[in-house]
Amino acid sequence: MIAKKLIKDLFFRQKKAQKAIRKTGAEGMLLTTDVNIYYMTGLVFNGYYYLPVDDDPLLFVKRPGGLAGERLFSIRKPEQIPDIFAANGWELPENALLEMDEISYNEYMRLQNIFHFKKTDNATTFMRRIRTVKTPWEIEQLRTSADRHAATYARIPDCYRPGMTDLRFQAEIEHRMRLNGSIGVFRAFGPNMNIFMGSVLAGENAATPSPHDFALGGGGQTAFCPIGANGTVLKEGMTVMVDMAGNFTDYLTDMTRVYSIGMLPEAAYCAHCISQEIQDAVEVMAKPGVACADLYNRAYAIVKKAGLADCFMGMRQQAKFVGHGIGLEINEPPVFTPRSGEILEENMTFALEPKFVIPQVGAVGIENSFLVTCTGIEKLTTFREDIIPLD
Amino acid sequence: MIAKKLIKDLFFRQKKAQKAIRKTGAEGMLLTTDVNIYYMTGLVFNGYYYLPVDDDPLLFVKRPGGLAGERLFSIRKPEQIPDIFAANGWELPENALLEMDEISYNEYMRLQNIFHFKKTDNATTFMRRIRTVKTPWEIEQLRTSADRHAATYARIPDCYRPGMTDLRFQAEIEHRMRLNGSIGVFRAFGPNMNIFMGSVLAGENAATPSPHDFALGGGGQTAFCPIGANGTVLKEGMTVMVDMAGNFTDYLTDMTRVYSIGMLPEAAYCAHCISQEIQDAVEVMAKPGVACADLYNRAYAIVKKAGLADCFMGMRQQAKFVGHGIGLEINEPPVFTPRSGEILEENMTFALEPKFVIPQVGAVGIENSFLVTCTGIEKLTTFREDIIPLD
Numbered sequence: 001m002i003a004k005k006l007i008k009d010l011f012f013r014q015k016k017a018q019k020a021i022r023k024t025g026a027e028g029m030l031l032t033t034d035v036n037i038y039y040m041t042g043l044v045f046n047g048y049y050y051l052p053v054d055d056d057p058l059l060f061v062k063r064p065g066g067l068a069g070e071r072l073f074s075i076r077k078p079e080q081i082p083d084i085f086a087a088n089g090w091e092l093p094e095n096a097l098l099e100m101d102e103i104s105y106n107e108y109m110r111l112q113n114i115f116h117f118k119k120t121d122n123a124t125t126f127m128r129r130i131r132t133v134k135t136p137w138e139i140e141q142l143r144t145s146a147d148r149h150a151a152t153y154a155r156i157p158d159c160y161r162p163g164m165t166d167l168r169f170q171a172e173i174e175h176r177m178r179l180n181g182s183i184g185v186f187r188a189f190g191p192n193m194n195i196f197m198g199s200v201l202a203g204e205n206a207a208t209p210s211p212h213d214f215a216l217g218g219g220g221q222t223a224f225c226p227i228g229a230n231g232t233v234l235k236e237g238m239t240v241m242v243d244m245a246g247n248f249t250d251y252l253t254d255m256t257r258v259y260s261i262g263m264l265p266e267a268a269y270c271a272h273c274i275s276q277e278i279q280d281a282v283e284v285m286a287k288p289g290v291a292c293a294d295l296y297n298r299a300y301a302i303v304k305k306a307g308l309a310d311c312f313m314g315m316r317q318q319a320k321f322v323g324h325g326i327g328l329e330i331n332e333p334p335v336f337t338p339r340s341g342e343i344l345e346e347n348m349t350f351a352l353e354p355k356f357v358i359p360q361v362g363a364v365g366i367e368n369s370f371l372v373t374c375t376g377i378e379k380l381t382t383f384r385e386d387i388i389p390l391d
Numbered sequence: 392m393i394a395k396k397l398i399k400d401l402f403f404r405q406k407k408a409q410k411a412i413r414k415t416g417a418e419g420m421l422l423t424t425d426v427n428i429y430y431m432t433g434l435v436f437n438g439y440y441y442l443p444v445d446d447d448p449l450l451f452v453k454r455p456g457g458l459a460g461e462r463l464f465s466i467r468k469p470e471q472i473p474d475i476f477a478a479n480g481w482e483l484p485e486n487a488l489l490e491m492d493e494i495s496y497n498e499y500m501r502l503q504n505i506f507h508f509k510k511t512d513n514a515t516t517f518m519r520r521i522r523t524v525k526t527p528w529e530i531e532q533l534r535t536s537a538d539r540h541a542a543t544y545a546r547i548p549d550c551y552r553p554g555m556t557d558l559r560f561q562a563e564i565e566h567r568m569r570l571n572g573s574i575g576v577f578r579a580f581g582p583n584m585n586i587f588m589g590s591v592l593a594g595e596n597a598a599t600p601s602p603h604d605f606a607l608g609g610g611g612q613t614a615f616c617p618i619g620a621n622g623t624v625l626k627e628g629m630t631v632m633v634d635m636a637g638n639f640t641d642y643l644t645d646m647t648r649v650y651s652i653g654m655l656p657e658a659a660y661c662a663h664c665i666s667q668e669i670q671d672a673v674e675v676m677a678k679p680g681v682a683c684a685d686l687y688n689r690a691y692a693i694v695k696k697a698g699l700a701d702c703f704m705g706m707r708q709q710a711k712f713v714g715h716g717i718g719l720e721i722n723e724p725p726v727f728t729p730r731s732g733e734i735l736e737e738n739m740t741f742a743l744e745p746k747f748v749i750p751q752v753g754a755v756g757i758e759n760s761f762l763v764t765c766t767g768i769e770k771l772t773t774f775r776e777d778i779i780p781l782d
Contacts, residue, residue: 032582033582034582034583034585034602034615038614038615042614043614043617044602044614044615044616044617045602046583046602046603046604063583063600063601063602063603063604063708064600064601064602064608064617064708065600065707065708066600066707066708098496100495100496100497101495101496101497101498102495102582103495103496103582104491104492104493104494104495104496104582105489105491105492105494105495105496105498105499105500106491106492106513106515107492107496108496109496122497124497167569168570170569171566171569171570174565174566174569174575175562175565175566175569178558178561178562178565178566179559179562183587183612183613183615183616184565184587184588185585185586185587185615185616187585191423191424191425191493191494191495192425192437192454194425194576194578195576196574196575196576197575209454209455209456209457210454210455211425211435211436211437211454211455212437212454213437213454217455221574222574222640222641223429223433223434223435223641224425224429224435224574224641224719225435225574225576225641226434226435226455249613250613250614250615250616316456316457317454317455317456317457328615
């Protein structure tokens, strides 16, 4: 079932995690979220994955039934775990890493009552840090997703019909994404990041603030989904920004292109060029060892020089980042903010998305996914970057 | 922005919640998940909603910016809340309800360090219980979703082309759902319930166990999404079970129909009839005051009498429920299990889904969404219930 290449990759991830666990002083790490279990095992199951600092992992599986393996145990509930440890002569860990930013308070307390930990550290930030530097297999997945992502964007003008709404336009794009192999599921870290497959922002809707921590907002389709397309009829002189998640493998790429209906005011083309200028500057500067804060500040210096600070990354509400890591989740570290303490490393992957909102026109800008190489960065989502006319 | 009818409805919900809070002895309830904030306010925002037991609610909003109101406060972080309480002469609650099954351990501890609660109770189970009995506005939303859901299912045969895969078939159904106004977002309670818009199960894939707690499984499209359609080519003698979520408003209806390619073995039609017999029996029996366990047991008695216990709700892995509440989330209480302690009440809404997996054929059965009325139940998702031929 699992390719040899992946098995080797998973073994490498395990060793890397164990090396990092050792530095924390913990005896092991207990994971239960699907993202982290998948990262460590290549599988998703309902249960617990325990990685001792110096031994092979233990899998405790509630669902699906019928899985078997040397260190895999079928359980109904986590309360059975101590007996399994005892029956095998293993000691329960007293000091462990738990996903404290993800598991609920009650789940944590339940585990605490089972294990009686003397000390716990946060496996959430720990695993998010580990996952920033991608393995060969992961990079392959991201390249595949990026290629299909770009190929789908090339067909977007076929989705357009005069007089249609942004929602209808988005439905046609989604359909092509699915036919091109998109899995559909949008995966983001954090409790307030619900969006359906991505965002299509037409005209002034791009300026609408949203509760979500994405680059731009949008009014959304209903009160419960206040983000993205809101039923705007696509009209002459408007931009349509397409920022759909590239979920063509289990790894997500991020890519934005801007489409226009008729001619736009000069200001829109100018701001779009500034986005390209920012990307050019980051491409020259970015390489292992460069601080993410320096990349943000370089971008912001270009924005200020162009006199566009008021419409950079939104208008009524402005996002305070210009790039972010990508991988199993769309919003991984590192984040390119003014005060980010993160440093680029080889094999990190990130999306850079300098965007502007132009009054009466809509959003302009570009977003591409990049891989940090040993000497610089490589663009994964290659496709034309100008404003693309729809008619 | 918010309709008068909804404002009245929200006021009713607030009074109902306050009455229930009073019984717990708590001074108030602090909510932060989008489902519960939306339920109480008709809005989604990133922040906190505090409902005192005997006063109007307080809203503390991080995002979006620019919201204003008498008891609405813009905050950057929850640590600012005590100062706002102090400035207004309010006392911080010592005994409050918090969403302990949903907020992370670290979020809980952060709130604890801010409020110094002496006692906290679980707002998750509390709110899920409150939300079981729907208000007039909610019932209207569910009716609208059900009507559009059924209308979309009527067009499913148009999606079929000989030789296509289950994934391609599903993409065509999704496209029609979106064109009919589906919001797309699938909303489920719990950490292991990721699926994209719903499930299409063709042939033997219906028997594949999954890690997720849905009625049936399926191998899924990738290792990270081990649920639903898996690329099975649709062939003569196979069933295709379509169980897509009815997210045409912010309230979800649930509905399953079975489609066939060519003629099926007699066993498939017989088992499908048993599903209808179970539905008939539940329709006769269900009304306010009836125990959900009794409904499950009545269903299971019919299954056993028909000799179908081995393939009821799965084969290699069998779900231990035959119905569940629906609303803002697809899996609300009550749940129809053998030992459920829940009792039907007027204005509860639920889905009943007796299903069977027939070897070499696939899944059969039906699912409909129902409203509990004062004297019985009313079917919301009305559409033909036989096995519908695709060719």
